[in-house]
Amino acid sequence: MAWRDAKASRARLLLFMASIVLGIAAVVSIQLFSHTLTDNIQRQSKSLMGADFRIDINEAPSERAQEIIDSLQPDASEVSFVSMVAFPKNDGTKLVRVRGLQGDFPFYGKLETEPVTASSSYKTSGGALVDATLMLQYNLQVGDSIKIGEITLPIAGALNAIPGNTAVSSSVAPLVIIPYRFIEATKLLQFGSRKRYEFFYNQPDTDLVLLEEQLQPILEEENADLDTHISTSSRLGRRYDNVGSFLNLTAFIALLLGCVGIASSVNIYIKEKIKAIAVLKCLGASRKQSFLIFLIQIAGIGLLGGIIGTAIGVGLQEFFPILLKEFLPFELTISISLQPLIIGVLLGVIMSVLFALLPLLRTWYVSPLEVLRVNGDNLKQSRKASIVAITVIVLFLYAFSYWLLSDWMFALAFIVGVMVSFGILSGIALGAMKLVRTFFPKSAGFTTRQSLLNLFRPNNQTVVLLVAIGLGTFLISTLYFTKDILLDKAEIGQTSESANLITLDVQPDQVGDVVNTFKANGLQVFNNIPLVTMRMHSIKNELVNDLRTDSTAQIRGWVLNHEFRTTYRNHLIDSEEIVKGEWVPLQKPGEIVKISISENLAEDANVTIGDTIVFNVQGVLMETVVKSIRKVDWANLQPNFTILFPSGVLEDAPQFYVLSTNAPTEASSAKLQRNLVSKFPNISVIDLRQMFTVVEDILNKVSWIINFMAFFSILTGVIVLIGSVRTSKYQRIKESVLLRTLGAKSRQILTITALEYLFLGILGSLLGILLALIGSLLLAVFVFQEPFTSSLIPFLIFLPGISLLVLGIGVSNIREVLRSSPLEVLRKSG
Structure with missing residues (x-):
């Protein structure tokens, strides 16, 4: 029977599907x-590191740290830092x-260079490997020169890839690899320089879990860190799990x-x-039989929808490596796992049955007397059954959300958010219906009254x-509003009063010459900020x-391990505001040092x-007391500080x-x-306009991915819209035929339908945009x-676009009524 x-x-059931x-x-x-990503990370965990x-x-490692490093016999080592090159x-x-x-790093994976031989020959020839994109930007060829600090080296090859590096990180600071023996000659590792020392080990038989348990606490005391290929791949997996959770929710x-x-x-x-x-039921069918007839229909349609959706999903996953390639530190190999396929088919059946359950319960309570009733919409449904x-x-x-997010709080927040959104929209819809009924314009024209009655x-x-x-x-409006917030947050003012060029690591004996270089180029010095590096020794009398x-x-871990770059001054700047305590501009002799954080x-x-x-x-212990807490506008692209000392304390440090x-x-x-790099090779220069271009490019890539996922929601919404409006066709046909039988003209029927759906389209899209406006405002604040x-x-775009789409679908529903005679239409629909 089903x-x-x-x-x-079948036509209507296919719309459900x-x-x-x-x-x-x-x-x-x-x-x-997600399964492919996890599998690739596990298989390539060594290659990633x-x-x-x-x-x-x-x-530079402390004596104790160096002893541990040497005892493990490193197979390769590296020192890295950010610097200007010419x-x-x-x-x-x-x-x-x-x-x-220094050494044969990497031991797993490989340096991909052009020419291929450059990956090994650069060490013996004394050349540099330069990021391939950077070479294209500056029209460089193999054999050209690169000046790094005080030395000039030939370019041995273009660097295409190295384990653990991504396109995004390269866009911020492209890589240049040189032999370790030339580092000292560059004279770039001066006081205050940001540098990183790494020691690599090729020891596949080592028990890495035991090694990490034994050494990590000791190394942390020396401000060092141990990473294994297992822990690194685990962290990377968790990082992409967060991305996966967002995409899953979308x-x-x-x-x-x-x-x-x-x-x-x-x-x-x-x-x-x-x-x-x-x-x-008059013919003897039981409640159970009548219920199962339609339950089987819906379950079958859900099964078919699950199979088709799963098949499409298999094809769609081919796009994700293309979308995310710049954010992945390795090349992805696509694989098909069974679990997602089973989940897709089961979702089709379960979600279809669950959301059809409330309407299906109506079949349980249909009485045989409904055959004789003119209005068949007087069924009383069990309240208990509906609540269940x-x-x-x-x-x-909730269970499905928890499975996607692996966090009960986030899952609960998501479900509550969805229910609130549905509730608001449903409440406004019911309120609109009540308003139209209450303030029904009885004096309006026939077509207007009829469309409002609908x-x-x-x-x-x-x-x-x-x-x-x-x-x-x-959904889609929120994405646009949020994108604008992010871009505004990163926006750099281009007025003549705002700094857009920052020089770092200027040594005390170079300050005067750097200032003169600025002036020689017709530029004014906006800020001349001293920096003092330090670490926390104890917090509230507890040793770090x-x-x-x-x-x-x-206490967050970064606080305990961070090397703070602090400054001192007797005034606050525009990006700072005292929110608690009292600002102390000048330190009095003999008193405990009063700082602002x-x-x-x-x-x-x-x-x-x-x-x-x-x-x-730098070896001297200094006791301080927190005297004030500042609100800092970190989006203001000027030197801002977490710790600020008053004048009269650090001048001699x-x-x-x-x-x-x-x-x-x-x-x-x-x-x-060019002038600064030629005179002072140790100085790094950050052009904020270039940084903004990089940030904007990254945001655009992320935005594109988000919009790609939002496409599914919007397209699904459009299909639901088409399905819902097309389904209403079967109610509207008989009404339209009755109107035609009573003498209504085709133009009047068309106008009635157009006004109804235009109202729904405008109100629905306007509500969505206004809700997005409120949600984005809360996000911004x-x-x-x-x-x-x-x-x-x-x-x-969305307001008129969606309104016209609804209008077009609604009007298309009555084409059959307008083209055919009333009797012919009734025969077809009957």
Whole structure:
């Protein structure tokens, strides 16, 4: 019976199926990609690091650390730092990451160079490997020269790839690899220079878990760190798990939209079948039989939708390596695993049945007397059964969200957020229906009154269409608004009063000459900031070494291991504001040093006003007390500090300087950089305009990925919309035929339909955009802590676009009525 009835209604049932196909395709493709990613990370864990394990440290190793490093007999070592380099061929300069390598690193994976032989010959020939993209940008060839500090080396080859490096990190600071023996000759490792020492080990038989347990606590006391290929791949996996969770939720929202379409379509479908069910019961069919007929139909359609969606998902996962290749430190090998395929098929069945459950319960309570009733919409459904069905749906959604996120709090927040969104949209839809009914314009024209009646009369689609349209528009609009917030947050003011060029690592004896170089280029020095490096020795009378091993300490790990770059001055700048305590501009002799710290440091170090912190200032212990806490605008691209000392304390401490200026044009910026690099090779120059271009490029790539995923939600919403509107066709046909029989003209019927769907389209898309506006405003204030600037794209494109789409689908529903005679239409629809 289920099969025979389904054959007669196959066109409508196929629309039900289409509602969930894309959602399932998105979930399956992302699950397959996650499995592929995990499998690749596990298989390539050694290649990702290039070694079995390594020890790294951000300063020259202490005597104890060096003893441990030597005892393990490193097979290769490296020192890396950021510096300016020059290309004599075309007077070009660039901020790069220099890596001085010694030994046969990498032991797993390989250096990919052009020519291929350069990966090994650069060590013996004394050449440099330069990032391939950088060589293209500066029109460099193998054999050209590169000036690094005080030395000039020939370019031995173009560097295409090295284990652990990504395209994104290379875009910020391209790699230049040179033999380790030339590092000292560059004279770039001076006081205050940011450097990193790494020691690599090729020891495949070592018990890495035991090694990490024994050595990690000892190395942490020496400010060093042990990384194994197992722990590194685990961290990388967790990092991409976060991305996967976001993508999974996006796909899940698309699936939920599809399920809304199923619920609404099945609701109307079952309403139309009430008479047929009543006839079946007159002929002796039981409640169970009538219920199972339609349950089997929905489950079958869900199964078919799951199979088709899974097949599409298998094809879609091929796109993810293309989308994410710049964020992956390895080449991805696609594989198909069984679990996501099973999940996709089961999701099709389970989600279809669950969301069709409430409408299906109506079949249980159909009385044989419904055959004789004129209005078959007077069924009384069990309240208890409805509550049980809703509870089962919510519990399943929560369980599925928890499985996707692996965090019960996030899963609960997501489900509550979805229910609130659905609730708001449904509430507004019901409110709109009530308003139209209450303030019905009885004096309006016939077509206007008829179209407004369609919004609240039986078989109306107001609630489901507004929810489907509103939620889809809400998602994509939120993405646009959030993208604008991020771009505004990274935006750099280009006024003549804002610094856009920053020089780092200026030594005390170089300050005067650097200032003169600025002036010789017609540029004004905006800031001349002294920097003093230090580490925390104790916090609130507890030694940092003890806090590292204290699992109960409520202090973030970075605070305990970080080398702070601090400054001193007697005034605050525009990006700072005292939010707690009292600002002390000048230190009085004989008193404990009074410092100001940023909000984030106060929170992460678990300190407040009056707490003491002892700093190790290059071997000298200095006791301080927190006197004020500052709110710092980190988005303001100028030197900002977590720790600020008053004047009169650090003037005699070893220090270096940061100077900034404003270069009005790219040409003046390039000229200054050439002059500085030629005179002071140790100085690094950051052009904030170039940095902004890199950041904007990364944000655009991320935005593209987000929009790609949002596409599934929007397209699903459109399919749900088409399905819902097309389903309403079967109610509207009889009404339109009746109107034609009573003398209504085709133009009047067309106008009635157009006004109804235009109203739904405008209201639904407008609600979605307004909800997105509110949500993005909350994100801007509470998450990004930025002023909110809305994009006009949702208002100019989505509002009219979606409204016209709804209008077009709605009008297409009545073409058959307008083209045929009333009797012919009734025969076809009957």
